[in-house]
């Protein structure tokens with residue numbers, strides 16, 4: 005049994021028809037457009053019936069609740085509720101126009117505080133629902149374009165750490181380019197970290213994985229499609245080597261974090277083709293060039309198609325196989341231990 009510990013099924017991208025990635029044959033292939041229901045049927049055929057859907061913003065909590073009611077028992081759909089660090093400062097919900105009794109508009113600062121508490125009460129309400137098994141995504145996002153409102157990000161992070169403790173729930177952490185800061189906040193709030201958590205979509209230096217799993221009780225590392233990206237591969241593989249399997253969870257973060265397109269041409273191909281051709285064989289070079297461009301056009305088209313596809317839990321067999329290779333065990337061992345980890349952490 006495979007459990008996807010992080011999959012945003014309630015996202016709009018899965019509402020209408022969409023093509024999706026299927027990695028059950030070892031490489032990610034684009035499958036023709038389906039609807040959400042059909043995708044879940046495909047999952048079932050491949051033994052994937054359990055997944056956790058964490059919130060990517062305040063309004064998402066409502067959407068996932070709606071989906072939970074719609075699915076009503078057709079699969080094991082669990083929710084995490086929270087306020088994502090990249091979206092924790094939503095001006096529309098913050099700057100409500102509030103007036104005093106004599107009609108004077110309150111300052112923006114006051115409005116911010118008022119709206120923040122209103123959202124927090126709402127979050128408390130969401131956290132009590134039977135389908136909720138964790139709090140998140142919460143944490144820090146310091147990536148370019150999202151690294152605004154850093155104080156607000158911290159307020160929400162700390163609030164959610166304590167909320168999780170009050171409800172006896174684990175945390176789903178979203179930490180991007182901010183490992184040092186996140187660890188420092190977690191250290192300062194250690195007394196509230198009694199129910200564990202997961203650092204989702206891990207791609208940082210292995211030293212942070214070591215710290216979070218050793219310094220804090222029942223903390224795990226989430227591994228998904230980024231394992232195949234050149235940019236993150238070394239960090240993730242080193243982390244997998246260093247960690248015991250008992251500290252790893254599988255996830256897709258669908259529709260995000262897709263594995264790279266296996267058909268994509270390396271950028272240097274054009275230069276190598278020219279370099280290898282002998283001066284005397286000009287004609288041959290021209291022909292090769294022509295062929296190359298035709299091929300490239302075809303590949304680029306397929307890349308467009310690839311990028312449009314949604315990530316799905318069907319890429320998890322690829323992730324399992326790669327982890328098994330790194331750890332030198334059989335894929336079934338990886339599948340069994342990581343699924344047990346999800347059950348242990350989220351108590352499902």
Ligand SMILES: [Zn+2]
Nearest residue numbers: 010058141257
């Ligand atoms: Zn996510």
